[in-house]
Amino acid sequence: MTDISPGWSQIDLCQISKRFARVQANEEVSFSIHRGEVLALLGENGAGKSTIMKILYGLYQADSGEIKIDGQTVAVNGPADALKYGIGMIQQHFSLVPAHTVTENIILGKVRGKIDFRAQAAKIKEISDRYGFPLEPAAKVEDLDVGIQQKVEIVKALFSHTSLLIMDEPTAVLTPQEADQLLVFIRQYAKDGNAVVLITHKLREVLDVADRIVVMRNGKVWGDIPRAEADEVKLSQIMIGHELSALQKRHFDRGTSTDSGLVLENVTLRHQNLCVLDHINFKINAGEILGIAGVSGNGQEELCELICGLRSADEGDIFLNGVPLNGMSLRERMHQGIGYVPVDRYRDALVMPMNLMENLYLKSSFDPAWHNGPFINQKLLTSESQKAILDYQVKTPGPEIRAGSLSGGNQQKWVLAREMRLAHHLLVLNQPTRGLDLGAIHYIQEQILDAAARGIAILLISTELSEIFKLSDRIGIMYKGKIMGVFTPDRLNTESVGLMMAGIMPADLKEV
Numbered sequence: 001m002t003d004i005s006p007g008w009s010q011i012d013l014c015q016i017s018k019r020f021a022r023v024q025a026n027e028e029v030s031f032s033i034h035r036g037e038v039l040a041l042l043g044e045n046g047a048g049k050s051t052i053m054k055i056l057y058g059l060y061q062a063d064s065g066e067i068k069i070d071g072q073t074v075a076v077n078g079p080a081d082a083l084k085y086g087i088g089m090i091q092q093h094f095s096l097v098p099a100h101t102v103t104e105n106i107i108l109g110k111v112r113g114k115i116d117f118r119a120q121a122a123k124i125k126e127i128s129d130r131y132g133f134p135l136e137p138a139a140k141v142e143d144l145d146v147g148i149q150q151k152v153e154i155v156k157a158l159f160s161h162t163s164l165l166i167m168d169e170p171t172a173v174l175t176p177q178e179a180d181q182l183l184v185f186i187r188q189y190a191k192d193g194n195a196v197v198l199i200t201h202k203l204r205e206v207l208d209v210a211d212r213i214v215v216m217r218n219g220k221v222w223g224d225i226p227r228a229e230a231d232e233v234k235l236s237q238i239m240i241g242h243e244l245s246a247l248q249k250r251h252f253d254r255g256t257s258t259d260s261g262l263v264l265e266n267v268t269l270r271h272q273n274l275c276v277l278d279h280i281n282f283k284i285n286a287g288e289i290l291g292i293a294g295v296s297g298n299g300q301e302e303l304c305e306l307i308c309g310l311r312s313a314d315e316g317d318i319f320l321n322g323v324p325l326n327g328m329s330l331r332e333r334m335h336q337g338i339g340y341v342p343v344d345r346y347r348d349a350l351v352m353p354m355n356l357m358e359n360l361y362l363k364s365s366f367d368p369a370w371h372n373g374p375f376i377n378q379k380l381l382t383s384e385s386q387k388a389i390l391d392y393q394v395k396t397p398g399p400e401i402r403a404g405s406l407s408g409g410n411q412q413k414w415v416l417a418r419e420m421r422l423a424h425h426l427l428v429l430n431q432p433t434r435g436l437d438l439g440a441i442h443y444i445q446e447q448i449l450d451a452a453a454r455g456i457a458i459l460l461i462s463t464e465l466s467e468i469f470k471l472s473d474r475i476g477i478m479y480k481g482k483i484m485g486v487f488t489p490d491r492l493n494t495e496s497v498g499l500m501m502a503g504i505m506p507a508d509l510k511e512v
Contacts, residue, residue, distance in 0.1 A: 016065035043216035098142035176498035193316035267316035291472030339423025341425030
């Protein structure tokens with residue numbers, strides 16, 4: 001296929017600054033992107049990585065500074081301008097129309113007049129075959145797995161003859177095997193004379209695929225490092241400003257297990273004649289961490305909601321410390337000492353117009369400890385909120401600030417601070433560190449291990465296999481509502497977990 005992308009050789013971002021209200025997102029950011037290279041953009045949550053790339057793609061406009069292509073200043077006032085220069089961006093949340101076919105999604109807004117769908121499908125097939133993407137042009141997007149949907153987004157960008165592809169956390173929803181395939185594509189795409197900017201927090205991926213690494217902190221560039229001079233320790237130190245201590249994971253002895261903990265027996269949940277959860281059986285002992293791996297959308301969220309009382313099982317039983325939870329209301333289950341961090345903090349965890357103190361109080365307003373007679377104990381609520389801000393490293397001017405004004409990572413920290421207070425016996429965590437920076441992730445992981453050491457049973461749902469292996473005493477793998485098996489970490493590796501995440505059971509594995 002002939003490369004007809006714009007023939008630039010270097011893009012320069014020069015002294016770019018961007019402010020949102022009181023937040024300085026980017027401050028005089030300068031770096032270059034060279035054709036034929038993979039540039040990794042690293043930084044903590046809120047460091048300004050996505051903002052600077054959205055400015056380059058035209059989604060935001062800079063307050064000051066300029067963009068140069070081969071030394072010439074250009075105006076990028078929107079994505080249409082960016083595409084003229086061969087710049088494409090794949091964001092974390094896909095922009096596909098589920099009811100449309102692969103072909104219709106890819107040509108949407110690009111082909112006008114009378115459309116020869118057969119000819120367009122042939123072009124799409126040529127692009128997808130070139131990079132090893134197994135796409136069926138006539139398939140509906142709503143019928144595709146999330147990994148294939150991402151490939152549709154990539155081909156959609158390539159169809160527009162992009163020569164610079166910006167990818168924001170591209171492996172977050174992929175199995176390990178799919179992630180490895182994507183890294184192969186990134187290398188090949190750059191080798192073909194194009195460029196990739198990879199925004200990711202996964203240091204392994206950066207060290208595997210990047211030619212150069214730009215590290216951002218607090219809206220500024222703190223390092224521009226060739227791959228040959230980088231390692232995980234150096235990168236993490238630049239990202240967070242100090243070295244992280246090693247996590248101290250304690251040994252959990254299942255031989256001392258009692259009736260305490262969480263038990264699920266043949267739990268089944270159906271929705272519109274579909275089996276969302278299919279005869280789930282497992283036990284989490286007090287003080288044990290059970291990690292559940294799997295691609296998002298395979299029943300993990302429904303499992304969490306069923307345990308915490310937001311859904312009711314069609315079959316099966318749930319027990320906590322020997323007490324049956326079936327039939328209990330959400331508040332009654334909270335009285336049993338259950339804390340829950342949902343995957344969607346906007347929908348299920350926070351009331352964004354309320355301030356931090358109100359959100360901390362909201363879920364336990366029935367607790368008499370918060371009250372002075374008929375009134376809220378404002379002094380206690382303020383002091384506890386200030387303590388939580390310090391303990392969980394929440395970046396905010398104070399507890400009276402609206403939750404909606406915080407960054408996504410700091411909102412997540414606040415949810416964790418509240419739920420840790422409620423979890424006396426069971427802590428259910430669905431993607432607890434998603435969107436957090438390295439320092440916050442490390443702190444939260446320490447808190448999870450500390451909670452387990454205090455005898456709390458923990459259900460940890462995560463798409464990050466490194467997190468699952470690092471924290472879990474046992475690991476279960478979910479695929480289409482079923483538990484493929486539960487194993488000790490020493491019995492597994494990323495390849496075997498990846499196979500089970502795709503519904504394939506390795507023959508040499510035995511449950512524990």
